Amino acid sequence: MATENKNLSDYDKTTIPNANKFRFGIVVSEWNHDITENLFKGAYNTLLEHGVLAGNIVRWNVPGSFELIYGCKKMQEQMVNAVIAVGSVIKGETKHFDFICDSVAHGIKDLNVTGETPVVFCVLTDNTKQQAIDRSGGKHGNKGTEAAIAAIKMAELRKNS
Numbered sequence: 626m627a628t629e630n631k632n633l634s635d636y637d638k639t640t641i642p643n644a645n646k647f648r649f650g651i652v653v654s655e656w657n658h659d660i661t662e663n664l665f666k667g668a669y670n671t672l673l674e675h676g677v678l679a680g681n682i683v684r685w686n687v688p689g690s691f692e693l694i695y696g697c698k699k700m701q702e703q704m705v706n707a708v709i710a711v712g713s714v715i716k717g718e719t720k721h722f723d724f725i726c727d728s729v730a731h732g733i734k735d736l737n738v739t740g741e742t743p744v745v746f747c748v749l750t751d752n753t754k755q756q757a758i759d760r761s762g763g764k765h766g767n768k769g770t771e772a773a774i775a776a777i778k779m780a781e782l783r784k785n786s
């Protein structure tokens with residue numbers, strides 16, 4: 626699971642389906658917004674790079690990662706081929722971190738079980754701000770890029786299944 630030996634922005638471009646017919650929803654949490662903006666940019670630019678039209682990318686903001694669950698549930702209803710949930714949870718002094726991380730992971734998982742539209746998990750869960758910086762366009766790449774590639778692959782899988 627560790628990203629230390631894997632750059633989140635590395636992938637084989639030749640294996641990615643053309644996405645120019647697809648429409649994507651990106652739901653962005655405003656908490657740690659400097660991090661989530663960089664994750665959004667990574668996802669957005671990667672989608673464009675693979676042929677997605679700017680007009681076919683719908684962005685909504687939600688207050689925090691906990692609200693990603695509801696935001697993504699409503700986004701699933703918007704005639705999109707896949708949804709990307711963008712958040713950054715950074716550990717504090719209390720157990721809040723654990724509750725938020727567990728809730729968001731289970732909430733997004735539930736949307737994938739119950740809904741027809743795949744929802745990709747682009748939520749960083751870090752012990753420190755530096756770890757979040759490193760994974761949102763820093764030395765370990767950008768999880769937004771990884772999420773966009775996953776979303777394209779899931780949209781293609783959905784189309785063919």
Ligand code: DLZ
Pocket residue numbers: 654656657688689690691692712713714715716717721725
């Ligand atoms: C309250 C809170 C805290 C302490 N930390 C974070 C965080 O690191 N990342 C994040 O996305 N959201 C955080 N939140 C906000 C919660 O996700 C949520 O918005 C509030 O509890 C309101 O439901």
